[in-house]
Amino acid sequence: MNMASPPRLKRKQQPGQPYGQGEVFGLSPLEPAPRDSRKRRKDKHTWIKHTLTPYFDGHLWRKYGQKVIKDAPYPRLYFRCSYREDRQCLASKLVQQMNHDDPPLYEVTYTYEHTCNAAPVPAPDVEAGDDRPASGGLVLSFGSSSGGANHHHHHDTLVQKQEWQQYHQSPSPFLTMNLDSWNSSSQQHAFPSSVPPPATSWSPSFPIVESSSSASPTTPWTDDDDDILTWDWDLSTYDLDEHLLLGGDHTQLSGSSFPWKPDGSALANLGI
DNA sequence: GCAATTTGACCATG
DNA sequence: CATGGTCAAATTGC
Numbered sequence: 001m002n003m004a005s006p007p008r009l010k011r012k013q014q015p016g017q018p019y020g021q022g023e024v025f026g027l028s029p030l031e032p033a034p035r036d037s038r039k040r041r042k043d044k045h046t047w048i049k050h051t052l053t054p055y056f057d058g059h060l061w062r063k064y065g066q067k068v069i070k071d072a073p074y075p076r077l078y079f080r081c082s083y084r085e086d087r088q089c090l091a092s093k094l095v096q097q098m099n100h101d102d103p104p105l106y107e108v109t110y111t112y113e114h115t116c117n118a119a120p121v122p123a124p125d126v127e128a129g130d131d132r133p134a135s136g137g138l139v140l141s142f143g144s145s146s147g148g149a150n151h152h153h154h155h156d157t158l159v160q161k162q163e164w165q166q167y168h169q170s171p172s173p174f175l176t177m178n179l180d181s182w183n184s185s186s187q188q189h190a191f192p193s194s195v196p197p198p199a200t201s202w203s204p205s206f207p208i209v210e211s212s213s214s215a216s217p218t219t220p221w222t223d224d225d226d227d228i229l230t231w232d233w234d235l236s237t238y239d240l241d242e243h244l245l246l247g248g249d250h251t252q253l254s255g256s257s258f259p260w261k262p263d264g265s266a267l268a269n270l271g272i
Numbered sequence: 273g274c275a276a277t278t279t280g281a282c283c284a285t286g
Numbered sequence: 287c288a289t290g291g292t293c294a295a296a297t298t299g300c
Contacts, residue, residue: 062276062277063276063277063278064277064292064293064294065279065291065292066277066278066279067290067291067292070288070289076290076291078291078292080292082276
């Protein structure tokens with residue numbers, strides 16, 4: 001309650017060599033660009049990814065910084081692979097919350113891929129399935145936070161990474177997709193042939209989390225903030241390689257149709 | 273007591 | 287000089 005500690009100088013000035021280029025540990029931190037040093041490290045392979053659970057990507061991260069960005073209303077969090085020193089894994093990521101929507105969206109920027117074979121994913125124990133359907137359930141829900149009560153199943157606001165690392169628990173696996181992507185397509189009612197993306201680099205047994213916010217205002221789907229389609233599936237229902245048709249009143253999945261719930265979500269039991 | 277997170281300082285880059 | 291990224295001492299939590 002009382003910040004008694006006076007703000008002392010934190011990092012003592014180290015009269016050693018300037019950090020950055022000179023590596024104290026002799027570990028080449030970044031690709032030293034063997035030739036043509038004029039470009040320096042600039043080609044850091046980075047890829048951006050939107051997700052609702054930036055901390056559950058199947059790897060162990062260690063937070064090493066947090067910074068307030070100029071125009072961003074939320075600070076930016078810096079993570080790097082926990083095995084950086086052990087396995088020389090250069091993988092790092094930076095998480096930034098975009099807005100405090102019902103399910104807050106995060107923009108995760110990954111840099112370098114994991115070279116550490118370790119971290120076979122923090123096993124999503126997911127023991128207590130509060131509101132999640134039984135095994136083999138699939139929930140489709142639209143991100144409409146207006147009108148309806150506070151539904152939006154599990155994954156509350158944001159999960160504290162601390163909690164996650166302690167309990168190694170993750171919310172129910174889910175996948176979100178941008179409606180706009182296939183809405184713009186001529187076949188707006190046809191679902192892509194395969195639901196789950198190819199799972200880039202993580203082990204395929206981990207729940208994939210992918211999402212995009214609808215930026216196009218021309219989405220006739222809803223007049224709400226975002227149109228986010230959220231897929232919830234059990235790990236056993238991984239092969240949702242069936243047809244899915246979304247109608248106005250019902251949604252068809254695997255030949256069966258399910259009605260939309262008043263809150264804009266649909267529950268479809270696959271019966272797997 | 274140890275290890276991860278916090279948080280301001282330090283540094284690099286534009 | 288402003289902004290963003292990293293370091294590391296201090297703090298917090300286990």
